[in-house]
Amino acid sequence: MTEKKRQIIVFLIFAAAALSAPFFLKDSYLITVLIFVGINTILAIGLNLLLGYAGQISLGHAAFFGLGAYISGILTTRFPLDPFLVMILAAFCAGALAFVIGFPILKLKGHYLAMATLGFGIIMYIVFNETVSVTGGPSGLSGIPYLSVGPLVFDNDWNNYYLVWISTLAVMLLAINLTQSRIGRALRAIHDSEVAARVMGVNARILKVQIFTVSAVISAFAGSLYAHVVTFIAPASFGFHFSVELLTMVVVGGLGSIYGSFLGAAILTMLPEFLRVFHDLDIIVYGLMLILMTMFMPGGLVSGIQMVTQYIAARKAKRKDEHAQA
Amino acid sequence: MQILRNEAYFLVYAAVTKYAAQRCIWTFYKVAMLKIKNINTYYGQAQALTNVSLHLSEGEIVTLIGANGAGKTTLLNSLSGIVPPQSGQIFFHDTPINNLAPHQIVRLGISQVAEGRQVFKPFSVDDNLELGAYLKQKFLSGKDKVKKNKEFVYDLFPILRERKKQLAGTLSGGEQQMLAIGRALMANPKLLLLDEPSMGLAPMVTQEIFRVIENFSREEKTTILLVEQNARAALKMAHRGYVLENGRMILEGMAAELLENKDVQRAYLGKDKKEIWER
Numbered sequence: 001m002t003e004k005k006r007q008i009i010v011f012l013i014f015a016a017a018a019l020s021a022p023f024f025l026k027d028s029y030l031i032t033v034l035i036f037v038g039i040n041t042i043l044a045i046g047l048n049l050l051l052g053y054a055g056q057i058s059l060g061h062a063a064f065f066g067l068g069a070y071i072s073g074i075l076t077t078r079f080p081l082d083p084f085l086v087m088i089l090a091a092f093c094a095g096a097l098a099f100v101i102g103f104p105i106l107k108l109k110g111h112y113l114a115m116a117t118l119g120f121g122i123i124m125y126i127v128f129n130e131t132v133s134v135t136g137g138p139s140g141l142s143g144i145p146y147l148s149v150g151p152l153v154f155d156n157d158w159n160n161y162y163l164v165w166i167s168t169l170a171v172m173l174l175a176i177n178l179t180q181s182r183i184g185r186a187l188r189a190i191h192d193s194e195v196a197a198r199v200m201g202v203n204a205r206i207l208k209v210q211i212f213t214v215s216a217v218i219s220a221f222a223g224s225l226y227a228h229v230v231t232f233i234a235p236a237s238f239g240f241h242f243s244v245e246l247l248t249m250v251v252v253g254g255l256g257s258i259y260g261s262f263l264g265a266a267i268l269t270m271l272p273e274f275l276r277v278f279h280d281l282d283i284i285v286y287g288l289m290l291i292l293m294t295m296f297m298p299g300g301l302v303s304g305i306q307m308v309t310q311y312i313a314a315r316k317a318k319r320k321d322e323h324a325q326a
Numbered sequence: 327m328q329i330l331r332n333e334a335y336f337l338v339y340a341a342v343t344k345y346a347a348q349r350c351i352w353t354f355y356k357v358a359m360l361k362i363k364n365i366n367t368y369y370g371q372a373q374a375l376t377n378v379s380l381h382l383s384e385g386e387i388v389t390l391i392g393a394n395g396a397g398k399t400t401l402l403n404s405l406s407g408i409v410p411p412q413s414g415q416i417f418f419h420d421t422p423i424n425n426l427a428p429h430q431i432v433r434l435g436i437s438q439v440a441e442g443r444q445v446f447k448p449f450s451v452d453d454n455l456e457l458g459a460y461l462k463q464k465f466l467s468g469k470d471k472v473k474k475n476k477e478f479v480y481d482l483f484p485i486l487r488e489r490k491k492q493l494a495g496t497l498s499g500g501e502q503q504m505l506a507i508g509r510a511l512m513a514n515p516k517l518l519l520l521d522e523p524s525m526g527l528a529p530m531v532t533q534e535i536f537r538v539i540e541n542f543s544r545e546e547k548t549t550i551l552l553v554e555q556n557a558r559a560a561l562k563m564a565h566r567g568y569v570l571e572n573g574r575m576i577l578e579g580m581a582a583e584l585l586e587n588k589d590v591q592r593a594y595l596g597k598d599k600k601e602i603w604e605r
Contacts, residue, residue: 182456182463189446189457196444199406201432201461201513 004180011176014259018165022158031157033273035229038164039222040265044249045175045258046218051247052256053179054211055191056106057114059243060121064216066128066238067094068223070135073144073233083147087224094220095213102209121243128235140234147228160229167225171218175258178214187211188256252293254300263301359384359549360405360517365414365424367397367404374400375411376573382517382551387543389552389560389581391594392570398553399441401570402519405551406438407431418517433461437515441522443502445509447495451486454494454505455479458512472512479508482538500531507539517549524556532556536563557594561585569594 022031047061071090076083105116128135135141146155147163154163178184189197190204198204227233245268253264271289275282297304360382367375374397382388392398403409405416407428416424423431437458446454455476462468462475480487483504489497494505503523510518520539524532540563543550554560561567567584569577577590584590 182460185449185453185457186460188449192446192448193444195408196440196446197457198408198428199432199438199440199444200457200509201429202457203427203429 007176007180010259011173014172014262015169018169019162022161028157031161033270035157035160035164037262037266037269038161038168039226039229040246040249040269041168041262042171042222042225043219043246044253044261044265045171046215046222047246048250048253048256048258048261049175049178049187049211049218050215051250052254052260053184053187053191054208056208056212057110057247058117058212058215059114059240059247060117060119060124061215061219061246062238062240062242063121063124064094064098064219065223065226065242066124066233066235067097068220069227069233069238070128070141070223071220072224073141073227074134076145076228077141077143083145083224083228087221090224091217091220094223095217098213098216099209102212106205106208106212118240118243121240125235125239128238135235138235140232142232144227144231144233146231154228164225164229167221171221172258172262175218179258183207191256248290252290252300254302257300257302260300260302267301358382359419360551361415361417362401362405363415363417365404365411365416367400367409367411369400369409374409374573375404377414378570378573378575380568380575380578382549384549385543385547386566387540387550387552387564389554389557389564389567390570391554391557391560391567391590393593394555396570397573398570399521400573402438402521402551402553405431405519406436429461432513435514435516436519437510437513437517438519439506439510439521439523442525443499443506445494445497445502445505447493449494450491451489451494451497451505452476452491454509455486455512458509461513471514475512475514479511482511482542483508500527500535503527503531503535504538507535511542515548517551518543520550520552522553522555524554524559532559539563557590558585 021034025031025034043061043065046064047058050056050058050061068087068090071093072083072086075081075086075089101120105113105120108116129138131137146153148154152159154160179187186197186200186202186207189200189202190207194204223238226237249264249268250261251264252267253262254260271286272282275285278285293301293304297307358381360380362378362380364377364379365375366373366377378397378401380388380390380401390398390401400409404411404424407423407426407430411424414424415422418431418434418436421434423434423436426434446457449457456463456472459468459472459475462472480490485501486504486508489501494502497505507520507523523535523539527535536559539550539552542548552560552564561581561584564581567579567581568575569584569590577584577587579587585595
């Protein structure tokens with residue numbers, strides 16, 4: 001019970017911090033960056049459910065992100081449909097696609113799974129790029145309407161910030177609940193040893209497909225949000241490069257940690273902005289940071305933070321001991 | 327008054343017949359709970375089991391002994407659906423289970439304790455046990471039962487209660503084996519498949535685990551199929567035994583008979599020929 005209480009408190013503090021952040025930020029540019037942090041956090045959580053919990057890699061998650069964005073973008077620009085309804089439709093389509101391809105793909109393991117998902121991502125990228133009459137091709141799709149609820153239109157940074165972050169918190173809550181349930185435990189069991197999990201009565205094959213689907217739905221939802229917030233989408237944002245970036249977010253933040261996903265998303269989104277001071281050297285600094293991080297914090301930032309706090313606590317205890325002896 | 331008397335007669339009659347029926351089941355009418363008929367199992371092209379048959383009655387402890395690579399683990403894996411047999415039949419309470427998936431077989435009441443104590447190392451002891459009750463937790467009504475089962479397992483292996491919050495990977499070998507057995511028991515199995523519980527353990531720990539298994543089986547009427555390398559200890563505990571060699575069942579019999587069998591003594595109990603013939 002206390003463990004549960006602790007988690008609720010942590011989440012509430014996080015939510016309060018996220019929702020009050022704009023009041024302390026005078027710079028509207030920073031708010032824009034934080035909007036993208038929010039969207040990337042949703043994506044990272046989606047991928048983390050699959051990679052960090054179930055232990056199944058996906059190198060094509062940008063495809064689901066793109067699918068959500070394009071379905072929302074195309075349908076709302078061409079037809080007078082309610083954007084929220086389209087959002088649900090987009091999530092459903094991505095989920096259905098993931099469910100169908102999940103059955104053959106998730107039979108594969110390790111590198112082969114990585115290759116298959118990579119292939120899927122590239123196929124979707126080509127589809128976004130080449131179906132010019134539908135998606136607008138490489139030059140992109142513009143004029144996507146803003147979301148609106150009654151008289152409230154989400155057309156400025158302030159409004160969009162709350163739209164994105166309330167969504168992010170909702171997804172976070174969902175993910176935390178999912179991972180704390182018996183399903184979450186079963187997912188981690190599959191990660192650890194699939195055979196042992198199956199012997200425990202876990203239907204590993206179906207469960208993997210299900211979590212792949214949930215992950216795709218979350219990604220598509222983030223895609224829809226992205227399309228309506230930015231109002232312009234182009235295939236370049238949904239390519240292989242972004243899939244890898246997502247993967248990096250999850251790994252840097254910490255596999256199997258929801259708050260780690262936020263940390264990873266925040267760092268990978270904000271770092272390039274802050275590294276502008278290095279001018280052309282920014283990419284080198286960026287790469288160096290990633291290398292150092294994987295060397296010294298292989299468990300991701302969250303485990304790194306835990307390591308540091310444990311170290312400090314141990315130091316304190318030691319000093320107390322010495323005091324007592326003296 | 328007449329009515330009351332009739333009622334009393336009836337109650338006595340019902341109790342007696344019920345008791346008789348139960349006695350009957352335990353004494354005369356021992357049904358084969360598990361029947362394996364001529365199964366053949368392959369790993370790719372290589373045949374691991376050839377026409378293996380076996381049966382288990384309710385409440386029995388049966389051991390399966392044999393050398394390395396004889397196919398003991400394969401037989402258990404065929405039973406639990408991890409490596410389904412290519413031909414032959416397996417009946418559990420007269421239901422064919424050879425075509426079922428592992429999770430369906432667990433649901434029917436067969437739990438396997440996999441070889442080499444496959445506990446989930448990054449999980450706490452408590453979480454490992456909860457996972458054993460995965461299928462039970464599906465329904466809200468199962469929650470209390472799970473709690474009760476957990477207490478039962480902790481009573482069976484008190485050391486696990488002390489280590490409740492500890493990660494399973496940090497336990498000693500014996501504790502991990504206890505945890506693996508406890509985890510399997512969380513599903514309330516009717517049939518427990520134990521795959522080499524003594525593997526890599528000190529003799530003292532092995533003895534302790536065997537003692538718990540034996541007591542447990544007697545008290546809970548759980549049927550046990552025990553695969554062991556340590557033939558002597560296994561045969562001492564079991565009622566019956568089977569001997570597997572190169573994927574074929576070469577011998578079966580009462581455990582006491584097998585202990586006396588000269589071939590078994592020579593091959594699995596470490597007595598050489600001279601010792602046997604001189605006696």
